[in-house]
Amino acid sequence: MKPIYQLYPSEIGAKGKAYLALRRCRAEDVDETLQRGREELLGQGATEIYVTSSDPAAPLEEGVRGGCRLVHVRDMLWMERELQELPTEAQGVTPVPLERSRGGAWLTLHNECFFDMPNSATYGPLDLERALSPECRCGFAYWKDIPVGVYELALSQDLPEVEGIALCKDFRGKGLGRSLLAALLSQLRDAGYRRCRLLVATDNQNAFGLYRSMGFKAAGVQSQWFQMLAE
Secondary structure: OEEEEEEEEOHHHHHEEEEEEEEEOOHHHHHHHHHHHHHHHHHHHOOOOEEEOOOOOOOOOOEEEEOOOEEEEEEEEEEEEEEEOOOOOOOOOOEOOOOHHHHEEEEHHHHHHHHHOOOOOOOOOOHHHHHHOOOEEEEEEEEEEEEEEEEEOOOOOOOOOOEEEHHHHHHHHHHHHHHHHHHHHHHHOOOOOOOEEEEEOOOOOHHHHHHHHOEEEEEEEEEEEEEEEOO
């Protein structure tokens, strides 16, 4: 069986970060595959490399592998909550739906808000098209007539997803994230949904703490990520 892995170098230019995902790999080939993928990403200019494995036959753990040290940095954790009873939050942030005419402003604000978030991606034109599609509900978070953040919802027949909420640095720590999340959960409930989910990086302590305080419960680990450090 030939090892199969995927490289994700798109964040190298903006952040120096790159990602490597093992998709199918024999246990005896893990070290060689990790080394090969790391060398490719270093050759493209990566200064930080993170790796995960989705193959049960090739699980990763902390230690020396492939000529480098793997250090666990985060789980990508699914969380869910019911929508019948929602916490009452003070009015503060108003979600304003995204319109195509404001697509450029939304992309710019999105990338500013998410820049320092763990495992975040820099959005471009294709991501904007997805955000404008019927399957998504995305927009701005307004506070006192000022756009201070963004949000993304992905709709489905059964289980919608809060794909992301983020605020500009200057507006964090004021309870606005709680207000925005509460408003979005109310929207989903009013649309007839009974439950929703989200995916959070466990080392994003502010977001992880917010979601737990708003009633979200762990529902399963999507992936585990390790940083590859020079040995």
